[in-house]
Every structure is written in structure tokens, then in C-alpha cells.
Amino acid sequence: MSAVWINAVWILFCATLDVASSNYSEDQCSWRGSGLSQQRGSVEQISLHCSEGTLDWLYPKGALRLSLSPRLPSVAVGPGAGGGGGSSGLITACVKPSEQFHGAQLYLERDGVLELLVGDRLGSSSPPRVRCFSRLPGQRVALFLQATPHQDISRRIASFRYELRGDWTAQLSLDSRPINTEDACRPCNNSEILMAVCTSDFVVRGNIKSVAADDDSQAAVIKVSATRVFRQKYTLFTGNSRLGSRGEIRTLLQCGVKPGPGSFLFTGRVHFGEAWLGCAPRYKDFQRAYTMAKAAQQIPCELPVD
Numbered sequence: 001m002s003a004v005w006i007n008a009v010w011i012l013f014c015a016t017l018d019v020a021s022s023n024y025s026e027d028q029c030s031w032r033g034s035g036l037s038q039q040r041g042s043v044e045q046i047s048l049h050c051s052e053g054t055l056d057w058l059y060p061k062g063a064l065r066l067s068l069s070p071r072l073p074s075v076a077v078g079p080g081a082g083g084g085g086g087s088s089g090l091i092t093a094c095v096k097p098s099e100q101f102h103g104a105q106l107y108l109e110r111d112g113v114l115e116l117l118v119g120d121r122l123g124s125s126s127p128p129r130v131r132c133f134s135r136l137p138g139q140r141v142a143l144f145l146q147a148t149p150h151q152d153i154s155r156r157i158a159s160f161r162y163e164l165r166g167d168w169t170a171q172l173s174l175d176s177r178p179i180n181t182e183d184a185c186r187p188c189n190n191s192e193i194l195m196a197v198c199t200s201d202f203v204v205r206g207n208i209k210s211v212a213a214d215d216d217s218q219a220a221v222i223k224v225s226a227t228r229v230f231r232q233k234y235t236l237f238t239g240n241s242r243l244g245s246r247g248e249i250r251t252l253l254q255c256g257v258k259p260g261p262g263s264f265l266f267t268g269r270v271h272f273g274e275a276w277l278g279c280a281p282r283y284k285d286f287q288r289a290y291t292m293a294k295a296a297q298q299i300p301c302e303l304p305v306d
Contacts (some may be wrong), residue, residue, distance in 0.1 A: 029053035035061030035147060051165070057158040060103040060147035067142045068093060070164045092166045094132040095143070096272050097121065101128065103156030107144040108133055118160070120148045127216050127259075130272065161272055185255035188279035190289040193265075196279040198301035200267035201233040205283055206246070208259045219250040221258050222277070224266060230303060236275050251277040 029050035206226035235248035268278035
């Protein structure tokens with residue numbers, strides 16, 4: 001798409017700021033609406049205030065501008081998330097289009113420049129890619145959806161999910177710099193492990209049963225047999241508690257995770273319904289670090305360690 005066309009869209013957007021207000025859900029996390037009610041050439045303004053949610057635009061016509069102003073949860077700590085556990089203030093946002101993302105194109109609007117994130121998937125058979133970007137505190141970014149012209153707008157729905165995290169290393173990044181495999185795959189130090197126990201979406205003790213490659217997402221899928229689930233924000237590990245629970249955790253394929261003996265403490269974040277690995281020390285190493293920190297009264301939170 002030419003820069004001239006993008007600039008024309010931007011000029012159109014600036015000239016139509018007096019558009020009708022949007023209708024979104026009461027929790028201000030998601031929005032669902034129809035382009036049939038929009039005036040020709042209008043840009044509807046939408047503002048959402050959650051760290052995750054969805055947008056469904058039926059029969060796209062005109063354009064939407066989505067502003068994300070979330071009340072973010074606690075920062076994630078682990079490899080690539082601020083070195084020794086510090087906060088850089090970066091906010092990472094990711095969008096995952098539906099397989100039937102039709103009738104529109106999704107752009108990142110940053111400092112007055114539009115950058116294509118997701119094209120119209122009409123006729124595409126490839127799986128949808130998660131696209132991520134980061135912004136600094138105070139930097140103004142928004143998502144801009146432009147309807148693509150079609151004579152028949154029936155069955156056109158531009159739908160996607162979004163997530164935002166503070167100081168969270170995205171698995172797929174729109175940034176020009178590549179993922180630093182050394183940082184992403186290095187073991188956590190004791191401080192990072194103890195903080196991960198407090199801030200992760202899941203904390204599980206278990207064993208690695210098998211590891212399989214998911215070529216579509218360039219991820220390794222670790223099948224875990226959990227002997228104890230300390231915490232899980234979502235239902236990730238299920239099964240008979242007496243016999244243990246089972247679940248899957250993903251990590252970068254480049255990290256070269258392999259099955260092997262021993263018990264581990266798995267921590268991490270949930271990304272679009274999937275568990276992604278953060279810190280994963282051997283359980284005996286975690287016990288040692290936890291016992292030493294507790295004796296020195298330096299543990300950030302309690303965990304019933306066996």
C-alpha cells in the first residue's frame with residue numbers, strides 16, 4: 001500500500017474527529033458494532049480501558065480508531081523483562097486476528113504514522129499471526145481499522161483479541177530488533193525466581209513428559225504432569241488432584257527445551273489463552289533459594305514449600 005494512500009487516510013481521519021461516540025461493553029474491555037450505522041467517510045472513536053479484550057466490527061465501512069488506556073496488572077518479571085527485575089516502563093501490546101478477519105485492514109498509529117499490522121485475510125488459508133508492539137510511558141499509540149472496499153459486505157467481520165502487559169517480552173514483535181535468544185532463554189537468577197512466584201499467572205510444580213514443536217508459532221510445546229498447582233489465574237492444568245494434573249506450556253523453539261527427569265517449578269504468563277514459560281528452576285534449587293531468602297526475611301511473598 002502506497003504512502004500516498006496512507007497519508008490520504010490520515011488526512012481523512014484528522015478531518016472527521018467529530019464522529020459519533022462508540023458503544024462498548026460496560027466493563028470497557030470489549031467492543032462490538034456494525035459499520036452499517038456509520039456515515040460514509042466517518043471515523044468512529046473507541047476507547048477501552050482493560051489489559052485484555054476483544055473487538056468485533058461487523059460489515060466494516062468507513063474506519064475505526066481504537067485507543068487503549070489500560071489499568072495494567074503487576075509487571076512481569078523474568079528473562080527479558082527488565083534484567084534483574086527492574087521496570088523499564090515499556091508496555092507491550094499484542095493483537096491476534098481471527099481466522100475470518102475479513103473486510104478491513106488493521107494499522108498501528110504511532111506519532112502520526114500508520115504501520116500495517118493485519119491485512120484483509122479474505123482468501124487466506126495461513127493461520128493468523130499474533131502481532132506485537134511496544135510503547136514508552138507517555139507515548140501516544142492507537143489502532144486504526146480501515147474498511148477495504150467490497151461490493152458485497154455480507155459475511156465481513158473484522159475481529160481480533162488484544163492483550164497489554166507491563167514489561168512483558170512479546171514472543172512475536174513488530175519492533176525492528178530481533179528477539180535476543182540469549183536473554184529469552186537464560187535461566188532466572190534467585191531474585192527473579194522469587195518475584196516470579198508472586199507475579200506469574202501460574203505457579204506449578206511438575207515434570208516434563210514430552211516436548212513437541214509447533215512450527216506455525218515457532219514455539220516448543222511442553223507437556224507437563226503437575227504434582228501440585230500452587231496458583232493458576234486461568235484453568236490451565238486439569239485432572240484428578242490425587243493423581244496429578246496435566247497441562248501445556250509454551251516457550252521459544254530456539255531455547256531447545258528437551259524432556260528429562262526431575263521436578264521443576266514452572267511459572268509464567270497466559271497469552272491469548274496459552275501458557276508461556278517464565279522462570280522454571282529445578283524444584284530443589286527453588287527450595288534452596290526460598291529457604292535462604294525466608295531466613296533473611298527477604299521473600300516477596302509466601303509459598304507453602306514442601
